[in-house]
Amino acid sequence: MNEISSITEEFVKLIGIEAEPEFWEVEKGHIRRFAQAIGDPNPLWQDEGYAGKTRYSEIIAPPFFLIDAGLVKFVDRLVDMCPDKANINGGTEIDFYRPMKVGDTITTVAKLSEVKEKTGKSGPMIFLTVEVTYSNQEGELVARCRNTFIRR
Secondary structure, three states: OHHHHHHHHHHHHHEOOEOOOEEEEOOHHHHHHHHHHOOOOOHHHOOHHHHHOOOOOOOEOOHHHHHHOOOHHHHHHHHHHOOOOOEEEEEEEEEEOOOOEOOOEEEEEEEEEEEEEEEEOOEEEEEEEEEEEEEOOOOOEEEEEEEEEEEO
16 A cells, blocks of 8 residues: 555645647548547538538537547656556546637647545555646637546
């Protein structure tokens, strides 16, 4: 139990500290591949003619497209803090505010917002809640995501 408690203390020190921003461009080919990978045939994600006649006037990304970015480097850092531990997705909550369009540059900023330690049937567990803010090149809020990771 001492090993987990010392790890938990290290995580607690990181609460509220924002990671370096990450930037990524929304590309038409990436949107198409993502939509195909999740089996979503919505023409709004892939058909320029169809999308052009909608209120968006162009192809937009499926809402969950943002899961592809924003957590990678930050979560890798958290995982490196306690190697050889199992990592389980404990749930994801997302608030969407505006669509991502082809050509948008999305800035993601992640921070650890909560750390909890619990003991389950299989032993000690650490619950890490990471919040990610997604903004476009205009500084407009695109989405907020809260993801809980369970480390055993």
